Amino acid sequence: MIVDCAIYADGHRMEGPEDFSDALEEARGAGGFVWIGLHEPSEKEFDLVTEEFGLHPLAVEDALKAHQRPKLEVYDDSLFLVLKPVVYEPDSDQVSTGEVMVFIGDCFVVTVRHGEGSPLGAVRKRLEQEPELLGKGPTSVLYAISDAVVDHYLDVATELQTDLEELEAEVFSPDGGGSRHTASRIYTFKRQVLEFRRATGPLTLPLTRLVGSGPSGGTVPFVNEKARPFFRDVSDHLARVNESVEGLDRLVSDILSAHLAQMSVRQNDDMRKISAWAAMAAVPTMIAGIYGMNFDHMPELHWLWSYPAVIGAMVALEILLYRLFKHRGWL
Structure with a gap:
């Protein structure tokens, strides 16, 4: 127009x-x-x-x-x-x-x-x-x-x-x-x-x-x-x-x-955190796996304090790993 x-x-x-x-x-x-x-x-x-x-x-x-x-x-x-x-x-x-x-x-x-x-x-x-x-x-x-x-x-x-x-x-x-x-x-x-x-x-x-x-x-x-x-x-x-x-x-x-x-850096940080938590979860899993194999001749099976001792060892190791990963900045 x-x-x-x-x-x-x-x-x-x-x-x-x-x-x-x-x-x-x-x-x-x-x-x-x-x-x-x-x-x-x-x-x-x-x-x-x-x-x-x-x-x-x-x-x-x-x-x-x-x-x-x-x-x-x-x-x-x-x-x-x-x-x-x-x-x-x-x-x-x-x-x-x-x-x-x-x-x-x-x-x-x-x-x-x-x-x-x-x-x-x-x-x-x-x-x-x-x-x-x-x-x-x-x-x-x-x-x-x-x-x-x-x-x-x-x-x-x-x-x-x-x-x-x-x-x-x-x-x-x-x-x-x-x-x-x-x-x-x-x-x-x-x-x-x-x-x-x-x-x-x-x-x-x-x-x-x-x-x-x-x-x-x-x-x-x-x-x-x-x-x-x-x-x-x-x-x-x-x-x-x-x-x-x-x-x-x-x-x-x-x-x-x-x-x-x-x-990319954020993804790496996430992967480190996931790896750290996976490592912490692996310790009790390993101990429980060993004591779940049902062999007759295993140490401390008939000891009265064996169960609390194993649980305590798991907690101690978890605290140790947590402080280690925290110190390194993974958590």
Whole structure:
């Protein structure tokens, strides 16, 4: 569906026509650009946009099917950028990703959003309050969307760091994270970090190209040369995010290893205790077994105090073994 359609000239908004097929012509006549926002459009709806703005069929296919990695594609008549906004749900501790596709031409911007994350209405309103930035043309929209997505990455990274600290405190608590669900929680957290990493990592190369310091050098078409410092700022923020994600990934791996080591030590302690109690139970069992063999010629069978003496010997040996194991820390 078409969420919004407007023409921008000299940094100010002009309402787009009812039929957006005339929007591009009006934008060119006003010396500005048209920005059309779509949310999960159908193929029929997008065919109209494709025909009007001459979008490349490969980019159109990616925009309709979604499930793309962050990337930047340059075509003859447009620039195509894929971003993956991230949403963190603290109630369920889940990281979910959406997709935002941005088509940039000489005087048009088409944004296609999939998923509920990162609505672009707030970005549009913020830009409309900054006429000087909006006056730079379609590049300003590309920068504003990239900046909003990457800044939200920083917020998600902070929330994940908080959750990781809570998980770390649980694992290194006095009971050593003894809950049977601790390992499952650690593994689930690692999956969330991996999902986050899939959104942030591949975006490094597109932003590097927008800054103009990519392997091929030069500039990217349809991007204002004066916008490089803005994209450099976004790239710096993304570098911070990627460093945070790397740190989270390493820490959660270390926490999982520490938890497994604690579980192994605890199992060894349990086995030592079981072995100690088994050894203590073996002594009276052995003595009772000897006196239960029913031979005629056994010592002290007819002695009046033989029964209490044997019981006393068992108790004495049990006390001796108990103190020995206690001293060694087995009990």
